[in-house]
Each structure stands twice: as C-alpha cells, then as structure tokens.
Amino acid sequence: MRTLISSLVGAVLLASFAALGSGLISAVYEETKVPIAKAERAAEAKQLLEIFPQSSHDNELIDDGFVIAANDALLALREPGTGYRARRGNAVSGIIIPATARDGYSGDIRLLVGINSDGMIAGVRILGHRETPGLGDKIELRKSNWVLSFNDKTLSNPTPTSWAVTKDGGEFDAFTGATVTPRAVVAAVRKALEYSNNNRDALFEIAEANES
Ligand SMILES: Cc1cc2nc3c(=O)[nH]c(=O)nc-3n(C[C@H](O)[C@H](O)[C@H](O)COP(=O)(O)O)c2cc1C
16 A cells, blocks of 8 residues: 555656646746747848848848748758848849758758849858868858858859869869868859749849839
C-alpha cells in the first residue's frame, strides 16, 4: 500500500513539474517572440540598406516586400522567400531578391541579390551558410571583400563564359584551397540575374507604371 501511495505521489509530483516546466517555456516564448521578431526585422532592414542605402530611394525597403515562390529553378529557394523593391517616386529603381546556392561545400548558401532597374548588380550579401571557417566563409563581407566583386556586373558583363571563377576560366576569384564555395555563389548570382531578366516587367512593375 505504502509503495502504491509513494508511486502515486511521485507520479503527481512528476506531472506537476512537467506542467510547470512547459508552462514556463511557453511563457518565456510568449514574452520573447515579439522582441526576437523585432530584432530579426531590424537585422534584415540593415542588410537591405547595405545594398540600397537610404539616400538611393524614398521608400522603406523592409515595408515593400513581395513573396517569391519556392523551388523556382533559377532562385532554388527551399521555402517561399521575400523580395523587396526600392522606389524613387512611383518607379521601382531596384529590387532585392533572395536566392539559394544548393551546391555549397556544406549545403545551402542563402543570399540576397540587389539589382538596379538597368540590370546592374547593386550588391550581394550572404544570409546564411555552413561553409568551413577560414576556407569557404570568405564569401561573408565581414571576412573578405570578395562578395563586392559582383557590384555593377550585369548578365552580359562579364560575358557568359566569364561568369565563373578564375579556375573555370571566369573572372571571379576563387579562394586558395576553396573553389567549391565561390563557384556555387557565382552560379547562384548569375541565375538570380537571369530570374530578374526573365521576370523584369513584374518585378520592376513596368507594365503597371506604363498603364498609369
Ligand atoms: C575539411 C575540409 C573542408 C573544406 N571546406 C571547404 C569549403 O568550405 N569551401 C570550399 O570551397 N572548399 C572546401 N574544401 C576544399 C574542397 O574539398 C576542394 O578541394 C576545393 O574547394 C577545391 O575544389 P576544386 O578542386 O573544384 O577546385 C574543404 C576541404 C576539406 C578537407
């Protein structure tokens, strides 16, 4: 009998602690989800403004987002992503689109590609990757200036065969002992330009601007 009672007490105590624990976890989650979302939004807004500085447009980039479907062959997004428009007056002066290089050394490399309305790259930034520190991570701007080599490039400049790393006969530097990562990023950026070119009217709202 005593064993039964102590087992029951143990079970009740265990259940109470479990309930208390999960209650605490959900309270902490509720308490922190708004500040976390705000911090993520601020970090995203900062990256967008690195590509299109505030002086280059008169809207709030972070408030001018649009959804891009997953699994487009050129952007290769695993999940639907958000693109952003920069505007001057009524015209879209530039866009920032997300892209994924699925062929990094350690899997996906997620990037943002900013493109001016004349088709020129305004900037590329790396959002996330798992490449090797000291080798592939030089794609990050805080590790090297390599990613700035995309600035001002277009689909036709460099020529199609030069849209590659030097090791493959192209004009983008590879890193010593690490060609796989930059090769993947170069291909992803070129494909993002192709996507922008193929969907130019919709992305830059060209037909709508002409109609109004
Ligand atoms: C432990 C380890 C980690 C590596 N990490 C990377 C990496 O993050 N990015 C990369 O491009 N290459 C990395 N490499 C080197 C690649 O395996 C490859 O040799 C290099 O990218 C050159 O590729 P290539 O032969 O196509 O020119 C790594 C190699 C080893 C052994």
